[in-house]
Amino acid sequence: MSNLSSILERVDDNLEGAVARLFELVRIESISTDPAHAGDCAAAAEWLAKDLIEIGFEAQVVATKGHPMVLAHHDGPDGAPHVLFYGHYDVQPVDPIELWECPPFEPQVVTTPDGTKHLTGRGTSDDKGQLMTFVEACRAWKAETASLPIAVTILFEGEEESGSHSLGPFLEEYAEELKADIALVCDTGMWDRSTPAISTSLRGLVGEEVIINAASRDLHSGMYGSAAANPIHVLTRMLGELHDHDGMVTLPGFYDGVPEVPDEIKEMWKGLGFSESVFLGEVGLSVPAGEKGRTVLEQTWSRPTAEINGIWGGYAGEGFKTVIPAKAGAKVSFRLVGEQNPDMIRESFREFVRARLPGDCKAEFHTHGGSAAITLDVDMPELKKATAALKDEWGKDTALIAMGGSIPIVGDFQSELGMNSLLIGFAHADDNIHSPNEKYDLASFHKGIRSWTRILEALG
Amino acid sequence: MSNLSSILERVDDNLEGAVARLFELVRIESISTDPAHAGDCAAAAEWLAKDLIEIGFEAQVVATKGHPMVLAHHDGPDGAPHVLFYGHYDVQPVDPIELWECPPFEPQVVTTPDGTKHLTGRGTSDDKGQLMTFVEACRAWKAETASLPIAVTILFEGEEESGSHSLGPFLEEYAEELKADIALVCDTGMWDRSTPAISTSLRGLVGEEVIINAASRDLHSGMYGSAAANPIHVLTRMLGELHDHDGMVTLPGFYDGVPEVPDEIKEMWKGLGFSESVFLGEVGLSVPAGEKGRTVLEQTWSRPTAEINGIWGGYAGEGFKTVIPAKAGAKVSFRLVGEQNPDMIRESFREFVRARLPGDCKAEFHTHGGSAAITLDVDMPELKKATAALKDEWGKDTALIAMGGSIPIVGDFQSELGMNSLLIGFAHADDNIHSPNEKYDLASFHKGIRSWTRILEALG
Numbered sequence: 037m038s039n040l041s042s043i044l045e046r047v048d049d050n051l052e053g054a055v056a057r058l059f060e061l062v063r064i065e066s067i068s069t070d071p072a073h074a075g076d077c078a079a080a081a082e083w084l085a086k087d088l089i090e091i092g093f094e095a096q097v098v099a100t101k102g103h104p105m106v107l108a109h110h111d112g113p114d115g116a117p118h119v120l121f122y123g124h125y126d127v128q129p130v131d132p133i134e135l136w137e138c139p140p141f142e143p144q145v146v147t148t149p150d151g152t153k154h155l156t157g158r159g160t161s162d163d164k165g166q167l168m169t170f171v172e173a174c175r176a177w178k179a180e181t182a183s184l185p186i187a188v189t190i191l192f193e194g195e196e197e198s199g200s201h202s203l204g205p206f207l208e209e210y211a212e213e214l215k216a217d218i219a220l221v222c223d224t225g226m227w228d229r230s231t232p233a234i235s236t237s238l239r240g241l242v243g244e245e246v247i248i249n250a251a252s253r254d255l256h257s258g259m260y261g262s263a264a265a266n267p268i269h270v271l272t273r274m275l276g277e278l279h280d281h282d283g284m285v286t287l288p289g290f291y292d293g294v295p296e297v298p299d300e301i302k303e304m305w306k307g308l309g310f311s312e313s314v315f316l317g318e319v320g321l322s323v324p325a326g327e328k329g330r331t332v333l334e335q336t337w338s339r340p341t342a343e344i345n346g347i348w349g350g351y352a353g354e355g356f357k358t359v360i361p362a363k364a365g366a367k368v369s370f371r372l373v374g375e376q377n378p379d380m381i382r383e384s385f386r387e388f389v390r391a392r393l394p395g396d397c398k399a400e401f402h403t404h405g406g407s408a409a410i411t412l413d414v415d416m417p418e419l420k421k422a423t424a425a426l427k428d429e430w431g432k433d434t435a436l437i438a439m440g441g442s443i444p445i446v447g448d449f450q451s452e453l454g455m456n457s458l459l460i461g462f463a464h465a466d467d468n469i470h471s472p473n474e475k476y477d478l479a480s481f482h483k484g485i486r487s488w489t490r491i492l493e494a495l496g
Numbered sequence: 497m498s499n500l501s502s503i504l505e506r507v508d509d510n511l512e513g514a515v516a517r518l519f520e521l522v523r524i525e526s527i528s529t530d531p532a533h534a535g536d537c538a539a540a541a542e543w544l545a546k547d548l549i550e551i552g553f554e555a556q557v558v559a560t561k562g563h564p565m566v567l568a569h570h571d572g573p574d575g576a577p578h579v580l581f582y583g584h585y586d587v588q589p590v591d592p593i594e595l596w597e598c599p600p601f602e603p604q605v606v607t608t609p610d611g612t613k614h615l616t617g618r619g620t621s622d623d624k625g626q627l628m629t630f631v632e633a634c635r636a637w638k639a640e641t642a643s644l645p646i647a648v649t650i651l652f653e654g655e656e657e658s659g660s661h662s663l664g665p666f667l668e669e670y671a672e673e674l675k676a677d678i679a680l681v682c683d684t685g686m687w688d689r690s691t692p693a694i695s696t697s698l699r700g701l702v703g704e705e706v707i708i709n710a711a712s713r714d715l716h717s718g719m720y721g722s723a724a725a726n727p728i729h730v731l732t733r734m735l736g737e738l739h740d741h742d743g744m745v746t747l748p749g750f751y752d753g754v755p756e757v758p759d760e761i762k763e764m765w766k767g768l769g770f771s772e773s774v775f776l777g778e779v780g781l782s783v784p785a786g787e788k789g790r791t792v793l794e795q796t797w798s799r800p801t802a803e804i805n806g807i808w809g810g811y812a813g814e815g816f817k818t819v820i821p822a823k824a825g826a827k828v829s830f831r832l833v834g835e836q837n838p839d840m841i842r843e844s845f846r847e848f849v850r851a852r853l854p855g856d857c858k859a860e861f862h863t864h865g866g867s868a869a870i871t872l873d874v875d876m877p878e879l880k881k882a883t884a885a886l887k888d889e890w891g892k893d894t895a896l897i898a899m900g901g902s903i904p905i906v907g908d909f910q911s912e913l914g915m916n917s918l919l920i921g922f923a924h925a926d927d928n929i930h931s932p933n934e935k936y937d938l939a940s941f942h943k944g945i946r947s948w949t950r951i952l953e954a955l956g
Contacts, residue, residue, distance in 0.1 A: 068815075071814065129811070131811075199816065239718065245816070251779040252780030253595070253931050255930075256901065256929055256930040257831070258701075258899075259925065259929075260900075261795075261803045261831055262799065262831075263775075263784050263792040263796050264776065264779065264781055265781060265785040268735075268804040268805075268806075269736075269803075271732070271807075272735040272736040272807070273735075273736035273739075275728075276729075276732040276733035279729065283722065312723075315723075316723070316856075319712050319713060320713075321710065321712075321724055321725060322855070323855030323856045325722065325855075325856070326723050332723040335722045336719065336723050343717045343726055343820060345728075345811055345816070345819050345821075346728075346810035346811040346819070347731075348807065348812035349804075349806065350805045350806035353530065353591070354531060355659075356805070356865070357588060357589055357806065358805055358930065359806070360805070365812075367810070367811060367812070367816055371717070394783070404816035465719065468713065469716055470714070473713075
């Protein structure tokens, strides 16, 4: 234990340097969905590989058809367990840019009125700040003991925010190098500011883009109005029918394979003391939308959803233009639970659209990723060890929670590499991930590093 | 008549110069709805005033709260009639710019495969090319006879495409200078390539913008999906209900004051030989949309419509973003006929939106112009004189037609200045006004100038 104390002390002493390193990484504009930022994604991968080599890892940047992977390895003591740590260095786009109070790629330490210190910038929470908590824990171990207590393989992906297209082929090709006793994934949140959490179930995700094409060119609504098909009408009408008045998704077969949450789990969730009014109130809302008769936790953790994430068509600029556009489109995503089949859901949506197409309109579809929901084994011994380590750091029991978001790689680890995952993260609900003004609490970063430092030992 | 022949000959001889002048005007990017082009609008007004002064008009640029007016006057012989000619120098936006085959502000003379010559560029048809037909006719008269056969006042507006906000106050302030025996408006089309037309009824227009506000910031759909109100869902649902399945507009009271077209008028329209399949086929369509049981001509000339001209919300860029946006919006326009009241229609729409707002959502509205429908007196003597002049030029009777579009100023001339209007224009249905690849037939421009040359004499 004296070993651990001195490593933790080193973490505390070196926090400033850790923040400076994270800021270097945040400054790289690695927006994976935007082809204009491909160079930045490569730069982020290079930066990480270099940093891992400095720590003492064998690290390489592996080219893919998309953005590169970072793959690194460090041995542990003979016979020690072997973990695969996963994170992603790519980030979400930053629009609407005008809503950022601090520039997204110029990270700062900001002290809020209540004295909390925030690290600001795109990716500070999702996922650069989180993955660096693990890297910094390894750095402290190496600096203090010249070794790691377990064997560690690291995989950093650059396409998590844009469909992970290269991941499948990569996992297949590098299966032998990636296989470990368990995967550690740091891309999730805490239960609240003082309670650590491990996520044991994750929803799946289907991303779809639909474009409705009508006339061969934009038309004047005075000349053609009502006589010519307006693709915005077609789109709004069909998307307006995607939910019924009880908030249920109307796609045929959508609820096939959706399990009812067992009463004991519902009871456990009730015990978490989740406040719907606080959760919604933080973002200016007060009335739960969505499925009638379901709590907010049930909706976001255990129920499948359909959300329109973007819509466009016609003139959206300043002023007015009396146009009937030639086309209009929308991006729609589905969160899946239980045994819902991503391919079936996608096909059901396409059929739903086709069935509502009037004459003269054609529908065009684009696939943006698909993954099934995942439930992890809550009895694995590594989970007990990790929760004990987290209790040492936070002084509280770990909440075992579900997660509304989707981390497709956890399913791939399960199906492709036969590995369980431990999902441990230090983000907060108000981190504004995927939104303007993303931040990561300095405390999340600091105690996150300390938590991994302890977990590395606990697993050893 | 020998006077007229020599003026027409001058028009023919000077066509090249007239095209060059029009191109100078088209090169000025006077997009009135975009504040970034305010300087260009002022430049277009200055260019026109200078040109009119060169011809021999007294002309001035009159500042308004928006874009300036061009006001010019030329006396006629003692006791001669007095006309007010109206046109607009502002143009529509050019997006989507990538669809233009020739740059919108670099006009060219292009010969099509069938030998037709087009003048290409934004505003060549709507309305710079059209207004210059009248200016060039005046130029020819002045050059040949050093006079005009009637007194002419000219008003060029710079906000026709963006709501004409300054027009009301201007008409009030300059009422005495603007009053004439009749107004001539050149912003309409021919019946077909060889048949001139005078528009005797015009639909009204209500422009509305609605923005649905929900959460205080953009949200992650994995964390908040279905629990948080999604303004795109709210918007698509309500806009999807704007028409019923027979294509009728569902706003309460919408059809109040909508007259049925008399059978004899319907018969006359049938006699025009309008082909729905050709009309729709030219823009890649084949199935009439809109109100069931109505012909395309009825729909676009005599029926009120509701069209969504633009919609936006969430992420519409490359790739995908699982966001629930804080807001989403749409631009909606209504074409009015008969006695439909623009204010009532606007209020009915707002009420329709408010009635469909779920908890936590707020609606924000922006007014983009409103005008009632107009029916002109078909028995006015100037109409007979003009049709005779047009027959001399085109060798065919003039078609008296309705018009699907809206020219609010015609109503203002009627109500504010007590003046009838003659709506004579030379545009074609395939001119792509308000769309990429706007053009004006060189024949429209040339014979348009010749037509006005004759009409000036006929009215004298």
